[in-house]
Amino acid sequence: MDDLDRHIIGLLGADARISVATLARRLKVARSTIQARLERLETNGTIAGYTLKLGDAGRQGRLRASVLLMIEPRTQAACLTRLRAIAEVERVFTTSGRFDLLLELSAPNTQVLDQVLDQIGSMAGVKSSESLIHLATKIDRAV
Template sequence: MIDDLDARMIALFTAEPRIGVLEASRRLGVARGTVQARLDRLSRHGVIRGFGPQIDPAALGYGVTAFVTLQIRQPGGHDPVAERLAGVPEVIEAHTITGAGDMLCRVVARSNQDLQRVIDMIVAVRGVERASSVISLATQVPYRTLPLVAAAAGTENAPEPGRGRGIGGVPANDGAL
């Protein structure tokens, strides 16, 4: 699906999301049209979902991260609950899961006391029967995709964030595209 050039290009745009197509082509040693065509293809196929800034909730005052497992009323289904959860700003992710719960949400709050308010809002969502939460103490492996990109491309030198160079010599600090 992707090759080494795609992987190097993704790594470059991850490390420097504001770099232009012309500068990227110069650094990658390929034509500008090649970079643009590959970006278009990767975007069209959903490999690259965007080029927006990566936001740190803690820098916005939301220093507490928690994972909330929800049990929902099955007859109503997951989709209506997910739509309602999208209305709670502190819910930054929600996934349908297997196992003891039905949905797993990553939430942020300003403090532990504020987390109670957020959980109360979640439990008040129609269709949610029960919630169980755990507070994250530290992020051991931050969200990353570059090692996955390297594996998909068959690149041997999978990048490790914060550990030198990544794919094709591009710095390996990973983030959202």
């Protein structure tokens, strides 16, 4: 999976109903290129559905992390807008307690994960963050 594939997945993650033509315009590539990429990602199991669910081939070998964010008051909407633009951010939850947001990240390697964590930590409105790298899955009942 290369950068174009990651950008396609990021845009589909934000809007799984986006058209192939719109994807091509936004990514500045030919419509046929997007169509071919989507077919390949579907065939090899990377894209398992259009709610955007990554299949085993898409998750295999990826680093996963949870990030707890404490944000400035009244900056949640702006922070969420910026987080939506980061392809490695898969889910964001609001939380109770000390932290305001819980992020689930997935990255292909430690360098990308480190860059994403730096990007998130330096965002306007972020007071502090705590990162937890996932090591092994012991129980997984998610559908």
